[in-house]
Amino acid sequence: MKDHPLEQVRGNPSRPLQTIRQLAIDPEMCMYALTMSTAESKNIKEAMADSAWIEAMQEELHQFDRLQ
Numbered sequence: 001m002k003d004h005p006l007e008q009v010r011g012n013p014s015r016p017l018q019t020i021r022q023l024a025i026d027p028e029m030c031m032y033a034l035t036m037s038t039a040e041s042k043n044i045k046e047a048m049a050d051s052a053w054i055e056a057m058q059e060e061l062h063q064f065d066r067l068q
Helices: 020-025 027-037 044-048 051-067
Strands: none
């Protein structure tokens, strides 16, 4: 996580990295991860600051181009 900006790190950055399998063992962490992974921006300003959202929107636009 040292190479990622702190605003992109979900959860406590001082905790060790956990895999999906490890999260499945801990139901509370599994629910937290699920909630965080499906969180949507509240407005366009928030969305435009989210590089993952921008990437997802670009991919959707590329899908439209491929379908034409």
